[in-house]
Amino acid sequence: MKYSxxxxxxxxxxxxxxAKKFGxxxxxYSFNxxxxxxxxxKKNFSSINPLICFAVKSNTNSKLLNEIKKFGLGADVVSVGELMKALKAGISSKxxxxxxxxxxxxxxxxxxxxxxxxINTESQSEIFEIERIAKSLKKKVNIGIRLNPNTDAKTLSQISTGKKENKFGVDEKKLIDLVAYVKSSRNLGLKCLSVHIGSQILNHKPYEKMLKVLDRVIKKCDHNFDYIDLGGGxxxxxxxxNKKLNLKxxxxAIQKFVKKYNSKIIFEPGRSIIGNTAVLLSKVIYIKKNSQKDFIILDAAMNDLMRPALYGAKHRILxxxxxxxKxxxxxxxxxxxxxxxxxxxxVNNFQKLxxxxxxxxxDVGAYGMSLSSNYNMRPKAPEILIQGSKFKVINKRQKLKDLI
Known part of the structure; x- marks a missing residue:
């Protein structure tokens, strides 16, 4: 995406x-x-050969999920609806x-x-519930346990997930107890140790710290995990x-870590796959002048793009x-x-509008459309996929009559 x-x-x-054709x-979205x-x-992590599970919460468009599946990716889901979407898009259940x-x-x-x-579990109660259901179905269910490593990702507080005050995962002591319990269960198979410390991380050092915590915890667990799920973020x-996370x-750091353990790495990227693939087109409705600045009133709103209102996120406007x-x-x-x-x-120093x-x-591909709503009875925007000189509608604009 550029100017010509x-x-x-x-x-x-x-x-x-x-903008003129579809309003x-x-x-x-850019396919390429x-x-x-x-x-x-894939190239940056080729030496590790991870299972890449796209975080469906970042973008739930069925056509995009189907394109992502064609590249061999799996899915990380957080609701039964997302699970259904992933399966409908053709992503293998395995x-x-x-x-x-x-x-x-x-x-x-x-x-x-x-x-x-x-199923990556996050509490003792959830493990008990899965075990109860598995027993009633006479099945053995493969689970992971999510560790809260108390690692600060140095990102927005609203999208931090790996500190002890966050609701996610269990602490080290609880995890060791749960590992012992699950290993003794006839209806649960302990396959994975999972961790995810936050989102929009641009520094590799929090990840290195997280790996050190994992190393210590795995030794204490005395269990061979088939998978280590490092989340995304x-x-x-x-x-x-041009500020980027140094993936190399x-x-x-992961290579050094996996040499000690015969485990397959799982990643759950969302934003890094889909975030910068999309832009939101909008039109200036009115320009409202006052003594300090001009308000540019757009036809796009917080229902179309929630991130700025939700946690003060900034998206460039061009x-x-x-x-x-000048x-x-x-x-x-x-x-x-x-x-x-x-x-x-x-914005200062913007051209005259x-x-x-x-x-x-x-950069609205992640948590743009998936967070959108009908607040103020506003229909949701359409989604267009562009490849080369061709474009196709992958989600139609909602109609007011259907909402009402």
């Missing part, structure tokens, strides 16, 4: 053409960027890991019936300053047509919803 002269292109298609707001991300991820702290009995039964690879460059250094004139305007880009948090970004101009909100 003054026009913003998504692969070989002008973004303005898509705004509108999500647009998706392909490139997957291939780079490449699906079911995570999450609050799986219901019905969800557990469904997962067992589909014979998925693993790899960040992307939202700010456009992370891979080297004009759909780049002008040669960029010196101060704008606050906001949505039309009746909430003060319905705002996207404050006019009402009805189009803009691009960048």
């Amino acid at each position: 002269k003054e026009n913003f292109l998504i692969e070989n298609v002008r973004a303005e053409e898509i 705004t707001p509108c999500y647009c 960027k998706l392909k490139d991300n997957i291939n780079k991820f 490449k699906i890991v079911f995570s999450g702290v609050g799986k219901t009995s019905e969800e557990i039964k469904y997962a067992i019936s589909k014979d998925i690879l693993l 790899m960040g992307i460059d939202y700010e456009g300053v 250094k992370y891979a080297q 004009p759909i047509k780049k002008l040669k004139q 960029a010196n305007k101060s704008y606050e880009f906001v949505g039309p919803i009746c909430e003060s948090t319905d705002k996207f970004l404050n 006019n009402e009805k101009d189009f803009v691009i909100i960048c």
Whole structure:
């Protein structure tokens, strides 16, 4: 995705053409960027040969999941709905890991019936419930146990998952007790030790610290795990300053770790696979001037892209047509919803905008559409997949009459 002269292109298609044809707001994905991300991820970790389970919560579009499946990826799911979506997209049940702290009995039964690879458990109560269900079905169910390593990922507090105050996983002492219990169970097979310390991580050092904790805990457990699930959390460059996680250094640390244990590594990437594949096209409805700055009121809102309102995330905003004139305007880009948090970004030195101009909100492939809602009775935006000079609708715009 780049400018060609003054026009913003998504692969070989002008973004303005898509905006005019399908209206705004509108999500647009680049197939080749998706392909490139997957291939780079595989290449960086080729020495480890991991099972890569795409985090479905980051993007639940069935057509995109089917494309991801074609590259050999599995799925990490956190609800029965996501599990159904993954299976419908053609992802093998033997490449699906079911995570999450609050799986219901019905969800557990469904997962067992589909014979998925693993149910990653997060509490003693959940293990007891799975054992009860497995016993009633006269089955042996393969599970993992998630460790909370008390490791600070140095990311946003709202997306930190690996510290002791977070709700995820069990502490070291509890894990050792649970390992002993599961090993003695006739209806449970202990296959995996799981960990996930947070999201949008751009420094390999928290991962190295996490691996040291895992090393210590595995020795204490005295159990050979078939799988070590290292979760995901790899960040992307939202700010456009080329700040990236050093995957090679992370891979080297994992190589040293796996030499000690005959375990297969599982990854659960979401954002690093899909995040920078998409942009959200939007139109300027009004420009509201005041003494300090101009408010650019867009037709996209917090229901279309929740991340800025939810935890202050910043997504770059670009004009759909780049002008040669000097960029010196101060704008606050906001949505039309009746909430003060319905705002996207404050920008200095932006080129002059006019009402009805189009803009691009960048890097919205992860937790963009999947977090969207019908708040204020607003229909959800369409999704368009672009490959080369071709494009196709992979999710139609909702119609108001269907909502009402």
